[in-house]
Amino acid sequence: MRIAIATDAWSPQVNGVVRTLQAVRTELERQGHEILIVSPDLFYSLPCPTYPEIRLAFATVADVGKRLADFNPHAIHLATEGPVCLAARRWCLTRHFPFTTAYHTQFPDYVSARTGVNPEWIWRYIRWFHAPAEAILASTPSVAATLEKHGLAGVRHWGRGVDLATFSDCTVADPALARLPGPIQLYVGRVAVEKNIEAFLASTHPGTKVIVGDGPARASLEARFPEAKFLGPLFGDQLAAAYAAADVFVFPSRTDTFGLVMIEALACGVPVAAYPVTGPIDVLTDQVGAMHADLDVAIATALTRDRQICAAYGETFTWEASARQFLSALVPLDQDKAIAA
Template structure:
């Protein structure tokens, strides 16, 4: 590491434990690799403050921190650089601090905030994109996971975009022998999805399909009870983590990614690493990962057709594609972005 390069990073995120999602996993794994590179990373997250449940999504806690509290936390960490991961209460106050004190910082675009809010509240997406645009353009770089997302955000007026890809723990997520009676005796083939059970994940696109075998949902969220009642033939396995999650992936014959609004799709590469071909819509995230890799998965506007095509794909090709993603490489991208934004 260059001796003059910043070694103390303060990372601000409204998404953190006990949430289980791609944002938290991406930050956690990147931090681990950055620390191996010699950086000291200080997190400012909602668990450090009083909080309240987010309306319509109580599993997410919103920090009730004041600007003064955020300012003190940043100053105590004595950062040489700040990264703001989310456009939430903590993110906006940290942004205010950096702008007020002339501190260079980067942001990242993990979540389609305008679409998620508009799905719950009657607020025009254009107005929300105006907020997002001002938030990210005020920093010294905005990190995005894929080229297609960067092109899309450029059309929205967001500039200075930087690539920060994702990785996979291929020692945890790996192919395993499939059982004859998976998930308590369900009929194969198994079409599995792993997601928050919430409106933005578009789960009915899979649950309503007439597919051979069985459909399994791993995850929890505010829409679970409603969907369980509406789709009684679907197996809801609840929240699984670590080894239990890895075993669930490996039992699947096809992994189905239903979302049209995710910015990447960490679960896609977890499935691929488990030797499970993927079916998805041809949208940002799935297209970036699966494009040009027809043996590892199938993209189709007709999700049923994609599922059936994926049954014919190669588990070996799926695994090989996943092995091209590492957290070490993702963290190096993040660090290089930080150096560019930090300036001489």
């Protein structure tokens, strides 16, 4: 099957959307499917205001459409709500081609956190963008309920997975981290205002706070919380070693739709502390973590969880299952019409 995926999130960006798309593409190709990625790196782009790591592409309908037409896909998926996917969306609609979309991030909340704009204004755009889709893919029941609450129908489940070759049986701990005063409290992810990292850094549970990742808020947070250890981005075995050194993984975000890093930590045997919000409430159980409105309470409780139970639970999230769900939600194009177009 030839599957075209348009996305405004792609490498060198480092985030859950990119990692999800890359992992699912790899799994689908392993199964014999042919995948086209239409991404910002194919076009002239400019840095996004307030978040320069994200590039906004000047992708015209003609340019995006030519790439899609040349590929002659059996199905088209629009992964994000930015310029590349806007162009792909218009190209599909003018030809009456079906497509699916996905709601990866709490875009209205992110925009509100950065600009103060009323999130309901952004929801008008979200409804407009996703309404023509044959299916809207969502990672958790809570996200599906949010979309339905805002008037969007046809939501399909699309779960997430863990790279078990890297984040399973994590026994080799980063020696530098392991020597720090415990318990080691780890955060992995973008260092940005919408991730609510300040709440973690301001928590009072004893031990050492470690931040893995980068983003626009890093410099200010490093200056305000000099006792925390900021390691920058880590990948592969280095990231697994950081997980292995941690006693608890702290996920302070209140706006994530899932939280891939939570299941990576769990697969490495690290319990998770979080707020009881969308993402954690769909992923965590009482055996593998703790959720509480007071993050200090969540951290203290999570530290009592059994690491072997955490690892076994984390390993139940596979990219094979995620790719299967993605594939089942796709809507095939009428190939006679597609070829004629």
